[in-house]
Amino acid sequence: MSFKINFDSENVSTGEFQLVAEGKYEASIINAEAKEWQGQFSIGFDVEIRSDVEQKHQGAKVLYNTLYLSSTNPEYAENTEKKRNSFLVACGYSGKQSLDLDxxxxxxxxxxxxxxIKHVEDKNDKERKYPRVSFVAESKVNPPQPSGPPITVGSDDLPF
Structure with a gap:
């Protein structure tokens, strides 16, 4: 098989990427992990902006978000608790219950x-900004639904 391409060393990518704009987005949580630092617990999580919902930045990932689960500073304790509870309600939890972080x-x-999504300044370079999830709420659209009939794979379908 032969494939030809046209190469032009003058037409190259600058390495710039489009920053996800501030605003509301329907997203899916694609990764999560429990974290602990100096006795403070948090959830580190990554989201992907859903492609099945008509919105800007479909498929973009917003990584390295942190949800603090408690605060030693009384000034932030109530706000931290409200954010935590809103996050858990958005993820389908309800009522009063004791939850295991893992x-x-x-x-x-x-x-x-x-x-x-809000933009956060880089601590070392004030010119650079990064998108971060500032708040999580319940989705306003239905979760993604599979299309077509279910796929079943039997032992006859496997090559080994």
């Missing part, structure tokens, strides 16, 4: 949520 991080992966 189970929560397993169960929230794949959940559809509404995220609010």
């Amino acid at each position: 189970e929560v991080v397993k169960n929230i992966i794949g959940k559809s949520v509404l995220v609010y």
Whole structure:
């Protein structure tokens, strides 16, 4: 098989990427992990802006978000608790219950949520900004649905 391409060393990518604009987006949680630092617990999570919902930045990932689960500073304690509870409601939890952090991080992966994106300045370079999830709420659209009939794979379909 032969394939030819036209090469032009003057027409190259600058390496720039488009920053996800601030605003609300329907997203899916694609990764989550429990974290602990100096006795403070948090959930680190990544989201992907859903491609099955008509919106800007479809498929973009917003990585390295942190949800603090508690605060030692009384000034932030109530706000931290409200953000934590809103996050858990958005992920399908309800009522009053005692939750195991390791189970929560397993169960929230794949959940559809509404995220609010804000831009955060880089601590070392004030000119650079990064998108971060500032708040998570319940999704306003249905979760992604499979299209077509279910796929079944039997032992006759496997090459080994």
